[in-house]
Amino acid sequence: MFIFLKKIFYFFYREFKVNISGFHDILTNITFFFISIFIFIFSIGPQDKILSVMGVSILWTLLLLSSTLSLTKFYRDDFDTGNLIILHLNGFSFEFIAILKTISHFIYVQVPFIISIPIACVLINIPMEKVYSLLISFAIGSFILSCLGSISSSMNLLNKRNYLLGSVIVMILSIPVIIFSVGIINTEENFISLINVLFGILLIIFAINPWATGACLKIALQNN
Amino acid sequence: MLLTKNISLFRADKIIFENINLSIGSGKILGLKGKNGSGKTSLIKTILCILEPTSGSIFWKGKNIEKNLYDFYNNVTYIADKTSSLKQLTINENIKIWKNIFLSKINNDQIEKILQTLKLDSYKNKKTNILSLGETKKLELLRLIIENKKIWILDEPFTNLDSEAIDVIKQTFEDHCKKEGSIIFSSHQNVQINTTEDLLL
Numbered sequence: 001m002f003i004f005l006k007k008i009f010y011f012f013y014r015e016f017k018v019n020i021s022g023f024h025d026i027l028t029n030i031t032f033f034f035i036s037i038f039i040f041i042f043s044i045g046p047q048d049k050i051l052s053v054m055g056v057s058i059l060w061t062l063l064l065l066s067s068t069l070s071l072t073k074f075y076r077d078d079f080d081t082g083n084l085i086i087l088h089l090n091g092f093s094f095e096f097i098a099i100l101k102t103i104s105h106f107i108y109v110q111v112p113f114i115i116s117i118p119i120a121c122v123l124i125n126i127p128m129e130k131v132y133s134l135l136i137s138f139a140i141g142s143f144i145l146s147c148l149g150s151i152s153s154s155m156n157l158l159n160k161r162n163y164l165l166g167s168v169i170v171m172i173l174s175i176p177v178i179i180f181s182v183g184i185i186n187t188e189e190n191f192i193s194l195i196n197v198l199f200g201i202l203l204i205i206f207a208i209n210p211w212a213t214g215a216c217l218k219i220a221l222q223n224n
Numbered sequence: 225m226l227l228t229k230n231i232s233l234f235r236a237d238k239i240i241f242e243n244i245n246l247s248i249g250s251g252k253i254l255g256l257k258g259k260n261g262s263g264k265t266s267l268i269k270t271i272l273c274i275l276e277p278t279s280g281s282i283f284w285k286g287k288n289i290e291k292n293l294y295d296f297y298n299n300v301t302y303i304a305d306k307t308s309s310l311k312q313l314t315i316n317e318n319i320k321i322w323k324n325i326f327l328s329k330i331n332n333d334q335i336e337k338i339l340q341t342l343k344l345d346s347y348k349n350k351k352t353n354i355l356s357l358g359e360t361k362k363l364e365l366l367r368l369i370i371e372n373k374k375i376w377i378l379d380e381p382f383t384n385l386d387s388e389a390i391d392v393i394k395q396t397f398e399d400h401c402k403k404e405g406s407i408i409f410s411s412h413q414n415v416q417i418n419t420t421e422d423l424l425l
Contacts, residue, residue, distance in 0.1 A: 010324035021312035082304040089297045
């Protein structure tokens with residue numbers, strides 16, 4: 001058990017080192033997010049009421065777009081360098097790799113967004129009482145986006161010509177996530193039930209992710 | 225230990241290889257020789273069960289390999305024709321990650337000695353993206369010692385290496401065979417290795 005945990009710990013250490021050395025990528029994502037917010041603010045104009053009504057939807061749309069920017073590197077580097085095979089030969093099944101990579105994507109890509117949400121809320125004039133529910137909805141929703149990102153980027157490995165296909169799939173599949181996430185923030189009565197629905201979606205996608213991703217990785221390595 | 229019986233691989237109606245029979249036991253070296261595109265890498269990937277043979281079977285310790293896959297994987301180190309070291313990290317960081325993910329028992333003094341033999345010791349705190357192709361290959365081959373497994377499967381291990389490094393690798397192969405290990409390697413180069421058996425593809 002200790003050996004197993006040690007392997008997992010060093011897998012995350014490896015991901016940490018890779019992500020820290022590629023910190024500019026994380027910074028680029030966050031910069032894209034904030035610049036897009038400013039573009040919305042300038043295009044709508046100094047109308048606080050419109051901004052605070054549309055703010056949550058704008059934030060969610062931008063969070064979705066920003067997190068899709070990081071999808072190209074999800075599995076690509078490990079696939080190209082042969083590390084996927086080496087990890088597989090050393091006791092990491094493709095399904096297990098999918099779970100670990102999804103968690104590390106959440107930690108290193110989505111958590112910086114969660115941290116920057118309060119600042120974004122101030123910029124878009126979202127009332128402070130909504131920030132709390134926005135953080136909860138994004139914490140759950142972003143993990144769903146990481147799972148969807150894992151599936152779509154493993155599908156991208158099967159397709160050598162069109163790297164954007166995966167991002168398109170993520171966007172289509174994330175529509176229900178956005179509907180419920182924005183619903184959570186704008187509702188006053190059904191808060192808990194909508195959180196439960198969003199959490200249910202997370203559990204379903206989290207269960208599907210390893211099998212779907214594992215199968216795609218296996219086929220991609222066979223076709224390589 | 226490892227046996228293939230009439231394995232064939234067809235891809236998109238093209239015959240990659242056909243009716244290959246191999247057996248490799250303790251202390252043996254098998255060389256897969258052939259030109260570029262002759263199917264050496266595909267054969268290696270088939271042996272590793274990454275590609276599924278169109279026909280034929282592979283056996284590990286007398287059992288069909290599919291039923292015994294993780295035991296086989298516990299005994300095999302694969303060196304691909306690609307670089308698996310992470311370019312963003314230093315040699316030492318790469319080694320630290322390999323040691324811990326592969327649960328290696330090798331100690332730092334042993335690693336230091338090997339780095340000196342491979343003339344990589346002066347770069348150990350430098351990122352691997354500054355290494356030449358040959359030095360990157362040497363670092364890759366270091367994984368054989370770190371993983372410390374019985375079967376070594378290597379795809380084009382001599383590419384980009386100078387004669388001095390090739391001699392070190394030859395010596396390492398011989399030492400591994402003396403310890404009852406087995407080696408399968410592919411090469412399109414004319415490197416003189418005392419193989420037990422050669423297969424021309």
